[in-house]
Amino acid sequence: xxxxxxxxxxxxxxxxxxxxxxxxxxxxxxxxxxxxxxxxxxxxxxxxxxxxxxxxxxxxxxxxxxxxxxxxxxxxxxxxxxxxxxxxxxxxxxxxxxxxxxxxxxxxxxxxxxxxxxxxxxxxxxxxxx
Amino acid sequence: xxxxxxxxxxxxxxxxxxxxxxxxxxxxxxxxxxxxxxxxxxxxxxxxxxxxxxxxxxxxxxxxxxxxxxxxxxxxxxxxxxxxxxxxxxxxxxxxxxxxxxxxxxxxxxxxxxxxxxxxxxxxxxxxxxxxxx
Numbered sequence: 001x002x003x004x005x006x007x008x009x010x011x012x013x014x015x016x017x018x019x020x021x022x023x024x025x026x027x028x029x030x031x032x033x034x035x036x037x038x039x040x041x042x043x044x045x046x047x048x049x050x051x052x053x054x055x056x057x058x059x060x061x062x063x064x065x066x067x068x069x070x071x072x073x074x075x076x077x078x079x080x081x082x083x084x085x086x087x088x089x090x091x092x093x094x095x096x097x098x099x100x101x102x103x104x105x106x107x108x109x110x111x112x113x114x115x116x117x118x119x120x121x122x123x124x125x126x127x128x129x130x
Numbered sequence: 131x132x133x134x135x136x137x138x139x140x141x142x143x144x145x146x147x148x149x150x151x152x153x154x155x156x157x158x159x160x161x162x163x164x165x166x167x168x169x170x171x172x173x174x175x176x177x178x179x180x181x182x183x184x185x186x187x188x189x190x191x192x193x194x195x196x197x198x199x200x201x202x203x204x205x206x207x208x209x210x211x212x213x214x215x216x217x218x219x220x221x222x223x224x225x226x227x228x229x230x231x232x233x234x235x236x237x238x239x240x241x242x243x244x245x246x247x248x249x250x251x252x253x254x255x256x257x258x259x260x261x262x263x264x
Contacts, residue, residue, distance in 0.1 A: 006262065041152055080155060084148075112159040119260035120134055120163065127263055 002033045004118030008129025010042035011060040012053065016128035017046050021063055023126070028071055036074045036118040037064075039107075041129070044082045047075070049104035061104050068106035075107045076114045135166045137255060139263040140175035144194065145185065150178045151193055153264035158196070161203035168207035168258075169200075170251060176214045179225050179243075194226065201230030206242045213248045 005024060009016040024034055039046050051061050068075045077087055086102070089109050093101040103109065119125045138157050144150040160167050171179060178197070185192040200208070208228060215221060228242045246254065255261060 008264075040156075041148065081152060112156050113162065115156065115262075116136075116160045116163045116165070119136060119262070120132055120165070125260045125262070127261075129263070 001123045002035050002121070003027055004035050004115075004122040004125045005037045006115060006118075006125065006127045006129070007037065007039050007043040007046060008041040008127065010045040011051070013042065014130060016130070017043070017060050017064075018058075020126075020128040021060065021067070023128070024073070025067065034071070034073055035122045036076055036114065037068075038115045038118055039075070039077045040081050040112075040115065042085065043129070044077045044085055044087045047077045047082075047087055047104055047107040048102050050102050065104045065106040073106070077103070077107055077109045078115070079109050079111055082109055133165055134259040135168070135257060136160055136260045136262070137168050137170055137258040139170045139172065139255070139261060140178055141173045141263060143174040144178045144183065145188060145190055149264045150175070151191075153262075154193060154196055156262065156264075157200070157205065158203065161205055167205050168209060168254070169205065170209045170211070170255065172211045172214050172251065174214075174218075176210055176218065176220060176225075179208070179210070179228065180220065181224060181226050197226060197228055200228065201242055204230070206230035206240070207244060208242045209244050209246050209251060209254055211248055211251050212245050215245070 005020055007016055007020045011017045046061055046064055048061055053059055088101040089103040090101045092109055138153055140153055142149045183192055183194040222245055229239045230242050231237045232240050
């Protein structure tokens with residue numbers, strides 16, 4: 001089955017990123033296709049490369065990044081939500097005249113249309129959030 | 131592109147958290163994809179479409195007027211749960227007058243608000259192909 005996954009909450013603050021990560025891993029193991037993972041609301045914070053949790057804790061952003069790169073996942077951060085919360089890739093930072101970018105490898109920033117398209121193209125759309 | 135039944139489920143009050151505002155942004159984008167879109171308002175989500183919202187003292191943008199534009203985007207099915215209204219002491223009179231123009235009926239202005247029971251809402255949700263909850 002082809003899935004689009006939406007994640008609406010930030011890492012650590014909320015369980016949804018962990019649960020979605022486990023869901024995506026399990027779906028891939030079972031041979032399902034993940035069409036897209038779309039990060040919205042505070043969920044965009046799953047795409048920062050500047051998180052430094054205590055050494056004995058998981059680093060969720062890195063886990064997403066590695067899973068994405070390993071399986072060629074399309075990890076999309078909503079641009080409107082990202083701009084509100086200070087998540088930038090290099091080109092967007094340049095366009096906004098900002099002096100830094102912070103997106104982790106394996107993610108890309110794009111519009112909300114990507115979520116709607118995911119819903120249209122996938123057999124199931126699953127929302128992880130509050 | 132295929133047409134699917136999309137439902138956006140609004141469960142939270144318009145202010146206090148950003149869910150309602152960012153939900154509306156998704157709804158407006160969805161209009162560009164020519165899908166069969168409906169909205170559900172349940173729990174505190176019913177407050178999103180109440181009349182007379184005034185945000186001047188909280189320093190936030192009053193985005194309630196944007197709901198009035200939904201009809202212009204061919205989004206004309208706003209299901210509001212009767213029990214959620216009643217539990218909050220609200221009736222349809224407390225809601226904004228949200229309308230759409232029916233081009234098959236000489237552009238007659240019709241209400242977009244459809245009050246449904248909790249049971250009916252469950253049945254409408256079960257018919258959807260893509261349900262996004264906020």
